[in-house]
Amino acid sequence: MKRILISWAVGVALLAAAILPVVFRAQPGAPRPGAPAATPAAAAASPAPQHHPRIEAAIQALEAARRELQAAPAEFHGHRVKAIEHVDRALQECHRALEVGP
Numbered sequence: 001m002k003r004i005l006i007s008w009a010v011g012v013a014l015l016a017a018a019i020l021p022v023v024f025r026a027q028p029g030a031p032r033p034g035a036p037a038a039t040p041a042a043a044a045a046s047p048a049p050q051h052h053p054r055i056e057a058a059i060q061a062l063e064a065a066r067r068e069l070q071a072a073p074a075e076f077h078g079h080r081v082k083a084i085e086h087v088d089r090a091l092q093e094c095h096r097a098l099e100v101g102p
Helices: 002-023 042-045 053-071 076-100
Strands: none
Touching: 002 042
């Protein structure tokens, strides 16, 4: 049981780590580094915030992993608590990503 829980938590963390770089890759039409800044008129005319299904899916997976880790019957020598802390930090980054957009 202990190995299954740890394997599951590590798998979710690896999945999140694999998805996030893909999600944050520059979208077509996004400003490139070193490009001139957008004018205020262009910023005001920008479309409404978009949904980002991959980030939202990552958030759901991380929340599920957090619930599983919290429900674990043992402490695993402090590793369970550390894993929850890492999941919390990943959730914070995902929420920040949704706030700023692509």
